[in-house]
Amino acid sequence: MADYRPDPRILSLGNDFFDPVEPARFPEAKQRFFNKRWSQRIGIALDEDSARARHFWLFEPLPDNLPEPLALRYHGHQFRSYNPDIGDGRGFLFAQLRDDAGRLLDLATKGSGTTPYSRFGDGRLTLKGAVREVLATEMLEALGVNTSKTFVVFETGEQLHRGDEPSPTRSAVLTRLSHSHIRIGTFQRLAYFEERENIDRLVRYCLEHLFGEPLSEEADANALRLLQLVSEATAALAASYLAAGFVHGVLNTDNINVTGESFDYGPWRFTPDWDATFTAAYFDQYGLYAFGRQPEAIQWNVAQLAGCLTLVADGKVIAEIVEGWAGRFEKALVGAMLRRLGVAPSRPEDDRKLTATLIRALETRDVQIDRLFFDWRGGRDPGTAAYGGDAFRALAAALEGRATECGHPYWGDEQPCSMHIDEVEAIWSDIADSDDWSRFESKVAAVRRMGEAMAEGAA
Numbered sequence: 155m156a157d158y159r160p161d162p163r164i165l166s167l168g169n170d171f172f173d174p175v176e177p178a179r180f181p182e183a184k185q186r187f188f189n190k191r192w193s194q195r196i197g198i199a200l201d202e203d204s205a206r207a208r209h210f211w212l213f214e215p216l217p218d219n220l221p222e223p224l225a226l227r228y229h230g231h232q233f234r235s236y237n238p239d240i241g242d243g244r245g246f247l248f249a250q251l252r253d254d255a256g257r258l259l260d261l262a263t264k265g266s267g268t269t270p271y272s273r274f275g276d277g278r279l280t281l282k283g284a285v286r287e288v289l290a291t292e293m294l295e296a297l298g299v300n301t302s303k304t305f306v307v308f309e310t311g312e313q314l315h316r317g318d319e320p321s322p323t324r325s326a327v328l329t330r331l332s333h334s335h336i337r338i339g340t341f342q343r344l345a346y347f348e349e350r351e352n353i354d355r356l357v358r359y360c361l362e363h364l365f366g367e368p369l370s371e372e373a374d375a376n377a378l379r380l381l382q383l384v385s386e387a388t389a390a391l392a393a394s395y396l397a398a399g400f401v402h403g404v405l406n407t408d409n410i411n412v413t414g415e416s417f418d419y420g421p422w423r424f425t426p427d428w429d430a431t432f433t434a435a436y437f438d439q440y441g442l443y444a445f446g447r448q449p450e451a452i453q454w455n456v457a458q459l460a461g462c463l464t465l466v467a468d469g470k471v472i473a474e475i476v477e478g479w480a481g482r483f484e485k486a487l488v489g490a491m492l493r494r495l496g497v498a499p500s501r502p503e504d505d506r507k508l509t510a511t512l513i514r515a516l517e518t519r520d521v522q523i524d525r526l527f528f529d530w531r532g533g534r535d536p537g538t539a540a541y542g543g544d545a546f547r548a549l550a551a552a553l554e555g556r557a558t559e560c561g562h563p564y565w566g567d568e569q570p571c572s573m574h575i576d577e578v579e580a581i582w583s584d585i586a587d588s589d590d591w592s593r594f595e596s597k598v599a600a601v602r603r604m605g606e607a608m609a610e611g612a613a
Contacts (some may be wrong), residue, residue, distance in 0.1 A: 156254035157231075159195030160218040161559070163258060163363050170352055172224035173381055178267025178277060180327065182311030186281070186591070187288050189305050192331055196252045210306045210329045213266065217384040219249040225269035228345055230339030230408030231458060233442055238346060240339070241271030241307050244278065247335060253378055258363050260335050261305065264328040264418075278314050281324035283420070284580050286595060289328075290419040293573040296605030297398040298493055302332035303416035310527060316438075324586075326579060333415045334364050338459045339408035345462035353377075353466050364413050377467035380412075381460055382477050386482055387414025392449040393486035397494045399523040401425050404436030405443045405451040407458050424573050427524055428516035453479045494608075496532045497556050511552040515545040528570035533557035545606055564607035571604040573597075 158246040200206045208214045216377055229238045246469035249261040265279025286305045306329045313322035339555045344353045355379050361367040363364055366384050370376050391414045403421035411417055421435035430446025439512050443451050456479055460472045488509045492499060499505055529536040533553040583591040
């Protein structure tokens with residue numbers, strides 16, 4: 155187990171970036187999920203449920219860490235409309251610490267009560283929302299997507315009323331582990347108030363503590379370097395969403411982390427087929443964040459960050475960095491598709507051709523995304539009747555001579571591990587109807603087994 159290494163660096167930014175808040179008091183604490191493997195990586199054992207409840211239900215401070223929870227301040231574009239009235243409305247930053255790789259991580263909450271930014275909300279989270287977030291983060295982590303980790307979930311004994319699910323419904327509080335909660339919207343708030351010194355301070359914080367980069371004495375150089383890093387990280391994120399067949403659903407600027415780590419899962423879905431128009435949110439009526447438009451959405455968000463940084467850096471160079479995002483995404487998509495297929499990189503031109511051929515095969519929608527990646531894992535040609543079309547013959551030709559060994563027993567299973575909406579709803583129905591968590595627990599175990607197989611064969 156790693157050592158516990160508290161490091162509350164957020165305090166170095168000063169009071170302009172957050173507001174101290176008090177956690178809600180809940181009537182009961184029923185632990186429903188605890189991420190033991192990540193607890194070991196950050197040195198938090200808490201072997202007894204009562205110890206976990208003290209810190210992740212009552213939110214007593216961890217040793218040598220933040221003395222009180224902090225609601226972070228930010229603005230954001232929500233479906234392209236600017237909103238200056240948001241911030242942490244039902245969560246807060248609870249602690250910061252280092253993992254076994256030395257990264258600075260946040261422990262932050264969802265459903266922990268009202269804050270100055272709750273507006274008319276109750277600051278609570280439904281248990282269904284917590285279950286869905288566990289399933290999303292576990293699946294994405296297994297597929298190699300840079301994602302936050304669900305750390306612990308407690309059911310809290312309240313009855314909540316929501317317009318988008320049967321009510322009253324059960325309540326929960328969730329704590330996530332994330333490589334920063336600094337969002338593009340954090341910079342937007344500072345730009346909105348023209349706080350140039352605070353923009354420079356936040357740029358330096360991100361470079362030093364999130365990216366481990368040396369600092370320049372020039373604010374301009376620091377801002378340009380950060381934008382370059384954010385551009386690369388978000389391009390990789392967009393590529394990984396497509397390779398995973400994932401639709402986040404709400405890619406607003408307040409939901410884009412500057413480290414390129416995906417987080418905050420509401421109306422997410424995995425699309426069964428390679429359908430560019432597939433949406434996750436019922437309220438995304440124009441398909442702004444549809445599966446195939448996610449790269450466009452993320453690039454647009456990066457452009458909003460770029461606009462903020464023009465207050466402290468040269469606009470011409472900033473524009474060049476933003477224009478280069480598409481090329482970074484295309485390169486990242488090749489890498490992400492080959493990693494999911496389990497094929498080692500070769501010459502760049504051959505890898506681009508293989509990726510294009512693979513996408514054309516997926517676009518036929520003759521088989522589902524997970525099935526195709528499963529059957530063709532390691533470059534093997536399954537040779538079944540389902541793959542008899544021209545697109546698949548072209549894929550087999552592109553993969554000739556590139557096959558690798560798939561030794562994990564998972565690759566011999568009858569079916570791939572998927573996370574489509576019908577199964578997600580069935581898992582929740584068992585919990586809602588009879589408090590039966592067995593299907594949920596079995597699914598988490600199955601996803602982690604798939605993750606082991608994916609990691610074992612990673613190129």
